[in-house]
Amino acid sequence: xxxxxxxxxxxxxxxxxxxxxxxxxxxxxxxxxxxxxxxxxxxxxxxxxxxxxxxxxxxxxxxxxxxxxxxxxxxxxxxxxxxxxxxxxxxxxxxxxxxxxxxxxxxxxxxxxxxxxxxxxxxxxxxxxxxxxxxxxxxxxxxxxxxxxxxxxxxxxxxxxxxxxxxxxxxxxxxxxxxxxxxxxxxxxxxxxxxxxxxxxxxxxxxxxxxxxxxxxxxxxxxxxxxxxxxxxxxxxxxxxxxxxxxxxxxxxxxxxxxxxxxxxxxxxxxxxxxxxxxxxxxxxxxxxxxxxxxxxxxxxxxxxxxxxxxxxxxxxxxxxxxxxxxxxxxxxxxxxxxxxxxxxxxxxxxxxxxxxxxxxxxxxxxxxxxxxxxxxxxxxxxxxxxxxxxxxxxxxxxxxxxxxxxxxxxxxxxxxxxxxx
Ligand code: SAH
Ligand code: SF4
Numbered sequence: 557x558x559x560x561x562x563x564x565x566x567x568x569x570x571x572x573x574x575x576x577x578x579x580x581x582x583x584x585x586x587x588x589x590x591x592x593x594x595x596x597x598x599x600x601x602x603x604x605x606x607x608x609x610x611x612x613x614x615x616x617x618x619x620x621x622x623x624x625x626x627x628x629x630x631x632x633x634x635x636x637x638x639x640x641x642x643x644x645x646x647x648x649x650x651x652x653x654x655x656x657x658x659x660x661x662x663x664x665x666x667x668x669x670x671x672x673x674x675x676x677x678x679x680x681x682x683x684x685x686x687x688x689x690x691x692x693x694x695x696x697x698x699x700x701x702x703x704x705x706x707x708x709x710x711x712x713x714x715x716x717x718x719x720x721x722x723x724x725x726x727x728x729x730x731x732x733x734x735x736x737x738x739x740x741x742x743x744x745x746x747x748x749x750x751x752x753x754x755x756x757x758x759x760x761x762x763x764x765x766x767x768x769x770x771x772x773x774x775x776x777x778x779x780x781x782x783x784x785x786x787x788x789x790x791x792x793x794x795x796x797x798x799x800x801x802x803x804x805x806x807x808x809x810x811x812x813x814x815x816x817x818x819x820x821x822x823x824x825x826x827x828x829x830x831x832x833x834x835x836x837x838x839x840x841x842x843x844x845x846x847x848x849x850x851x852x853x854x855x856x857x858x859x860x861x862x863x864x865x866x867x868x869x870x871x872x873x874x875x876x877x878x879x880x881x882x883x884x885x886x887x888x889x890x891x892x893x894x895x896x897x898x899x900x901x902x903x904x905x906x907x908x909x910x911x912x913x914x915x916x917x918x919x920x921x922x923x924x925x926x927x928x929x930x931x932x933x934x935x936x937x938x939x940x941x942x943x944x945x946x947x948x949x950x951x952x953x954x955x956x957x958x959x960x961x962x963x964x965x966x967x968x969x970x971x972x973x974x975x976x977x978x
Contacts, residue, residue, distance in 0.1 A: 698727075749784055854882055
């Protein structure tokens with residue numbers, strides 16, 4: 557989406573006062589995300605009053621769910637609503653408003669409006685004018701859109717549609733354009749990204765092939781991916797993961813629950829033992845790899861015993877980090893109303909957070925003494941391949957994007973302390 561503006565002469569800004577257009581990119585995966593989007597749109601009423609020439613675009617999944625008619629009725633000052641399924645039309649919409657003009661415009665971008673982990677950035681025009689575009693060191697590239705699984709609690713298939721794999725040449729061209737513009741790490745995105753498969757006249761391209769090819773792009777030092785699904789791991793993946801050091805030693809592998817009963821009710825398609833088996837295979841391929849996860853607490857029917865299974869999975873899987881969410885009802889299906897009160901949900905959430913924190917701290921401490929390769933994001937800090945943030949003892953004098961080696965000397969909260977070696 558940003559590319560559609562940039563190629564018409566816009567610059568990104570986080571200063572609303574200087575902006576000519578505002579894009580609110582919305583999420584609806586939990587009720588809270590949708591509520592946040594709505595209140596952000598509401599706040600733009602005053603901006604529009606003071607900038608009557610300014611344009612407001614609402615995009616993404618909440619826009620898809622709530623609908624253009626509804627949103628425009630509620631917020632008459634909004635110019636366009638572009639739902640997640642219409643992501644390909646963004647460029648045409650921007651064309652209608654701003655044509656091909658190369659006047660300098662300012663487009664506000666804040667972490668809320670264009671979240672860095674946004675999976676819906678359009679790739680319809682990724683050939684960015686290189687001079688105008690400086691890529692972040694770590695750049696996201698969409699490999700697939702939508703999802704064809706049917707987890708009971710999830711709204712993604714409804715608002716994004718079924719899984720659609722993008723052609724490998726488009727993915728690789730976007731990654732190459734971003735690498736040419738300064739990216740050193742490419743993060744391949746998709747709801748079940750490791751299910752990636754694409755038929756070409758020269759044969760089928762698998763997820764493992766896509767990882768290898770992305771890692772071979774000039775300038776790319778690391779490749780990450782998010783999120784794989786436990787159902788789609790295969791021997792090819794583990795081989796590439798083991799043999800290619802550019803594939804980050806890190807897998808974010810959402811599990812949702814540690815209880816087989818709840819996993820079944822959620823229709824996740826795997827058991828606790830199968831999940832643990834995949835984690836073991838990741839570690840077998842790369843013993844230094846870190847695994848993180850997502851949990852949902854308070855899914856309808858979750859008993860204290862089920863919840864304890866989730867708690868015990870934290871240590872059993874050795875995860876380094878977890879996003880923990882309270883169940884939020886997003887679908888109308890019967891039996892999916894939450895049956896825990898807010899207080900009970902909070903109580904389970906805080907017990908789980910405490911367990912995750914305790915284990916994360918043990919895992920961070922185990923890294924002390926290791927020599928790690930760090931991709932600098934600033935002159936004195938960066939990330940290891942296993943995705944731990946390292947703060948160095950001194951400025952390196954090197955530019956962000958450089959790879960350095962550091963000895964891990966300690967832990968400070970959620971980050972590692974490191975001594976620069978080379
Ligand atoms: N495709 C990924 C998850 C994408 S949604 C996967 O299946 O692994 C990101 C995370 O949001 C999920 O992992 C889940 O933990 C959380 N989430 C999704 N729907 C939710 C809901 N209705 N209530 C609470 N959390 C939810
Ligand atoms: Fe939602 Fe992920 Fe399940 Fe797809 S796999 S339905 S995106 S939770």
